[in-house]
Amino acid sequence: MPADSDTARARTHGGALLASELRVLFRRWRTWAMLAALASIPVLMAVVVRLSSEPPGPGEGPPFLDQVTNNGMFVAITALVLTTPLFLPLTVAVVSGDTIAGEASLGTLRYLLVAPAGRVRLLLVKYLSTVAFCLAASGTVLLTGWVIGAVLFGTGEATLLSGDTIGVGDAVVRSLLVGAHVTICMLGLAAVGLFISTLTDAGVGAMAAVAVLTIVAQVLGQLDQLAWLHPWLFTHHWLAFADLLREPVVWTSFTENALLQAGYVAFFGALAHGRFGTKDVLS
Amino acid sequence: MSETATAADEADPHAADLAIATTGLTKRFGHQIAVNAIDLAVPRGSVFGFLGPNGSGKTTTIRVLLGLAAATSGNARLLGNDVPTELAEALPRVGALIEGPAFYPFLSGADNLRRLDSADARADPATRDARVARALDRVGLTHAARKRARAYSLGMKQRLGIAAALLTPRDLLVLDEPTNGLDPQGTREVRSLIRAVAAEGTTVFVSSHLLAEVEQICTHAAVMHVGSLVAQGSLDDLRGTGARVVRVETPDGDRTVAEFARLGLDAAQAGPALRPRAGEVVVEAPLPDDGPAAEDLVAALVAAGVRVRGFDVARPSLEDRFVALTGEGFDVAR
Incomplete structure (x- = not known):
């Protein structure tokens, strides 16, 4: 074989698979249905608050609900608080549980591997696309929250937990911070989902297992007898964004959470690699 | 090792x-x-x-x-x-x-x-x-x-x-x-x-x-x-690894087998013909490469009074070979 044809063959286009993966993810009806369902949360919440005769009093309902009427920007933050324990992780469970198991049950996994996609490359691409979904999911809640809040309640001043009053620009920054925290919270779960997805050829089974794990972790987090375990649960900091709404911002739980999630990503990423790297693909 | x-x-x-x-x-x-x-x-x-x-x-x-x-x-x-x-x-x-x-x-x-x-x-x-x-x-x-x-x-x-x-x-x-x-x-x-x-x-x-x-x-x-x-x-x-086989379609099965035996071939009745007419059977015998020529076999059969209705010398088909190798037909799973 001539040398120049060798070099031509050696030129690779490794990013093409990620682009293709994102296209496939965001062309699925299912993905848009989940994003639409997420978007409905801030809309529902804002409309209900708007239509009720009395504004919610302090401490009533979900956190910051009383702030919503003062500053529409808080619709986004409250909606994030509402979706984080269940709804958001459910959608992440669907996407992450489907990564490898979904391809296996379609039968496309064997064709991707002989293409050859490369097992490590495929895992990486699958994880990155799940991260993209996490971003899209929390971004959807934020964006619809901002829009519906601004439309129904306008953009007045709002009071932070520390008692300080902030304007629109600051409120946008604060809700972006909360969105970033929530997204990071989902990264560990996404890695757990990726690993579980390598264990089975049934996509639905993997999704269900990830969803159940989310619930179990939160239930364990409620049991005081297991206090020693709590800092290690991936759900531990999920609702710990109050510190981001103080003046000045207290970063402790934000960074602790980021470190914990990074640990989960490393650990379950390694497990997924160990499992998928040697697995017989018989689907 | x-x-x-x-x-x-x-x-x-x-x-x-x-x-x-x-x-x-x-x-x-x-x-x-x-x-x-x-x-x-x-x-x-x-x-x-x-x-x-x-x-x-x-x-x-x-x-x-x-x-x-x-x-x-x-x-x-x-x-x-x-x-x-x-x-x-x-x-x-x-x-x-x-x-x-x-x-x-x-x-x-x-x-x-x-x-x-x-x-x-x-x-x-x-x-x-x-x-x-x-x-x-x-x-x-x-x-x-x-x-x-x-x-x-x-x-x-x-x-x-x-x-x-x-x-x-x-x-x-x-x-x-x-x-x-x-x-x-x-x-x-x-x-x-x-x-x-x-x-x-x-x-x-x-x-x-x-x-x-x-x-x-x-x-x-x-x-x-x-x-x-x-x-x-x-x-x-x-x-090529399969030996040739001679096939005769005839109503005179026993006489064919006897005549083939006289010629040194190990013949046997292989059951009724594919589309049997009254009393017709098929006789098959492996034919060694150094065995009698086909035309001599026909002549010998006719001389012995066998009514030859069909005569064929062939190597076994690939399918016959594979059935012999695997012990079952290829179509069984269909």
Whole structure:
């Protein structure tokens, strides 16, 4: 074989698979249905608050609900608080549980591997696309929250937990911070989902297992007898964004959470690699 | 141990001429042996029929060769590259259809091909659309390119799977049961496609449980039977190993057997004729290469008063050979 044809063959286009993966993810009806369902949360919440005769009093309902009427920007933050324990992780469970198991049950996994996609490359691409979904999911809640809040309640001043009053620009920054925290919270779960997805050829089974794990972790987090375990649960900091709404911002739980999630990503990423790297693909 | 070493030594000098070469390749699932120490030698440029009844280990062998499953023991080389350590070198030059086609039902046929093509890091995105269009054209699916794969018929999916295997110029095409689900017309199209691909110099490795479907296009074949390779070689080699057989259709069965016995042939009544007329039977006898000439046999029978209604000397068909090797018909699983 001539040398120049060798070099031509050696030129690779490794990013093409990620682009293709994102296209496939965001062309699925299912993905848009989940994003639409997420978007409905801030809309529902804002409309209900708007239509009720009395504004919610302090401490009533979900956190910051009383702030919503003062500053529409808080619709986004409250909606994030509402979706984080269940709804958001459910959608992440669907996407992450489907990564490898979904391809296996379609039968496309064997064709991707002989293409050859490369097992490590495929895992990486699958994880990155799940991260993209996490971003899209929390971004959807934020964006619809901002829009519906601004439309129904306008953009007045709002009071932070520390008692300080902030304007629109600051409120946008604060809700972006909360969105970033929530997204990071989902990264560990996404890695757990990726690993579980390598264990089975049934996509639905993997999704269900990830969803159940989310619930179990939160239930364990409620049991005081297991206090020693709590800092290690991936759900531990999920609702710990109050510190981001103080003046000045207290970063402790934000960074602790980021470190914990990074640990989960490393650990379950390694497990997924160990499992998928040697697995017989018989689907 | 010494046996494996000899086999490997023997295989090595020819390794460059072989598209697929395995020595002692074995795959176990628990206690069950799916593939039992097979030594496969697929010459480059051949159209190689990988035959055997369903469940004889063909697909498992293909999965191991393509790196989807790890061999329990033994070695395999694909296009001269070790499996699995050097597979990344070989796979871009291999197109494959494995255990039926599989697609994303919500993507169009063309988008499915683009997706698979982008999984190959060496496939040039600049030429992707043109290559996808050409692959679809080759299998006659241009009209359905924008239709979702969900709406494809089984035959169309099969052809789309073959199109995926032809996305880039390949040195080796591995087709596992490529005519499954195809009507006779589709089967004929696949055969002519295989001929066309082979004419370009691509080695084609085609597995099937239906001998008749590949017999016409193969230059070589191997036969699997419960995980073991029971025969392999060129079609002529495989046919040639069977002795000639003389067949007589006659109402005078006993007299034929007696006359053949007098001529030194070990004859036996093989049951009624295919479309028996009254009292007609078929007498068969193996005919050694140094045995009497056919015309002398007819003359002797007629002289003995045997009413000869049909007379035939033939080598056993490939199908007879394979039935003898595997102990069952190829169509049993249909």
